[in-house]
Amino acid sequence: MRASLFAPGSIAVIDSAESFSEAIAQSANLLVIAGHAKAEYVDRVLANFQKLGPYFVVAPGIAIAHAHPAEDVISPGLSLLKLNNPVSSGATANDPISLVFSLCTPDSEKHIEMLGEFALLMSEQSIVNSLLKASAESVIRQILSH
Amino acid sequence: MVELGVLIYAVCGAGIGTSVLLKSNADRVLSDLGIEATVRAVAIEEAISPDSLAQILLITPELEGIASDIRSEVVVVKNIFDLSELTQKLSEALS
Numbered sequence: 001m002r003a004s005l006f007a008p009g010s011i012a013v014i015d016s017a018e019s020f021s022e023a024i025a026q027s028a029n030l031l032v033i034a035g036h037a038k039a040e041y042v043d044r045v046l047a048n049f050q051k052l053g054p055y056f057v058v059a060p061g062i063a064i065a066h067a068h069p070a071e072d073v074i075s076p077g078l079s080l081l082k083l084n085n086p087v088s089s090g091a092t093a094n095d096p097i098s099l100v101f102s103l104c105t106p107d108s109e110k111h112i113e114m115l116g117e118f119a120l121l122m123s124e125q126s127i128v129n130s131l132l133k134a135s136a137e138s139v140i141r142q143i144l145s146h
Numbered sequence: 147m148v149e150l151g152v153l154i155y156a157v158c159g160a161g162i163g164t165s166v167l168l169k170s171n172a173d174r175v176l177s178d179l180g181i182e183a184t185v186r187a188v189a190i191e192e193a194i195s196p197d198s199l200a201q202i203l204l205i206t207p208e209l210e211g212i213a214s215d216i217r218s219e220v221v222v223v224k225n226i227f228d229l230s231e232l233t234q235k236l237s238e239a240l241s
Contacts, residue, residue, distance in 0.1 A: 052159040052190075055208035058167065059225040066163040093207045093224050103163050112166060119170040122227040 005078050005118060006144060010034035011137050016085040020097065024049055024065045027081035027100040036077030037104045041067060045102065057091035059122070061132055066103040073104045076111035078118060084135050098132055151182030152240060155200040155218070157209060161189030168204050168226050175232045181240055193218070202239050204232075 010030050017023035028042040044067035049056075057063045079102045086096035105111035121127060121144070130143045156172055158164035165187035172185045186200075190212055193203050200218045206226065213220050221235050 048159060053208050055159055055206050056164050057208065058164050058206055059227050062227075064163050064167070066160060068160045069162060091208050105162055108162055111162065115163075115166045116170045119167045119227065122167075123171060123229050125228075128227065 005114060005121075006080060006141070007034040007036065007077060010036075010077065010079040011082075011140055012080075013082045013084065013135055013137055013140070015083075017083055017087050020054065020063075020087050020089040021046060021049060023081060023083060023087050023097070023100045024063070024102070027079055027102040028065055028104075030079035030081060031077050031102050031104050034077060034079060036073070036075050036079075038072040038074065040072040041070075041104055044068070044070065044072065054089040054091040057089050057094045057097060059128070060094045061086065061096065061098045062094070062101070062122075062128070063089060063091075063097050063099070064101040064103055066105075069105050069107045073106045076105045076114050078103055078114065080140065082131070082134065082140060099128075151184060152202065153200050154183055154185045154202045154204060155188045155193050155198065156185055157188055157190055157193040157203050157205045157213070159190055159209070161187055161192070164206060164226065165189070168223065171226060171229060171232055172204060172236065175229055175236055179233065179237060179240075181236075183240075202236075 028045040031037040048067045081100040086098040089097045134140045156165040156168035169185045169187040203218045203220045
């Protein structure tokens with residue numbers, strides 16, 4: 001049931017990223033690959049990061065990049081880019097970052113249920129620990145479907 | 147919308163991501179604590195407005211600097227998925 005939070009194409013694993021903004025761009029691009037957003041959304045997520053900094057680093061090792069709802073969003077969606085070698089975001093309290101999620105929603109309502117389910121999932125420390133250790137997309141999908 | 151009990155703002159840059167996750171977990175914690183409160187997910191601009199009626203702001207560390215010099219009590223949450231951190235900080239702020 002929970003695997004449906006992440007559409008086909010929305011999860012990827014890479015070894016490393018040159019910078020946190022590159023990781024954000026790759027993560028947000030998974031929303032484009034999965035059909036949740038248009039390419040312009042990736043630019044807006046990056047602009048949001050340039051403007052407000054890494055405030056969306058929300059837990060140790062975990063970021064959730066996103067931008068305001070707009071016409072470049074097709075449907076509510078989540079994506080996950082796992083970095084085998086974590087990257088520094090500048091948010092020192094929770095650095096370095098291994099799990100870069102991205103989120104999009106066409107309005108301020110349609111994603112609420114999805115995020116509630118996601119919050120419930122991520123409140124389980126064992127799931128987060130398994131995700132931090134996972135280095136294959138198939139393993140990540142298995143963890144998220146538990 | 148009828149607002150009951152303490153008014154808490156869960157804050158993020160856009161008001162759709164971090165704040166919604168914070169609200170979701172704060173609602174669970176407050177319900178477990180038996181505290182009547184209304185938690186709203188808002189963007190930072192609304193949270194720091196002089197018109198804000200919130201008693202408490204829940205915020206991630208990187209936004210703390212923007213939320214200084216306001217009436218609401220600012221509670222910084224390091225790990226928004228850590229229900230024990232939220233439970234401890236919300237109980238302290240509401241005691």
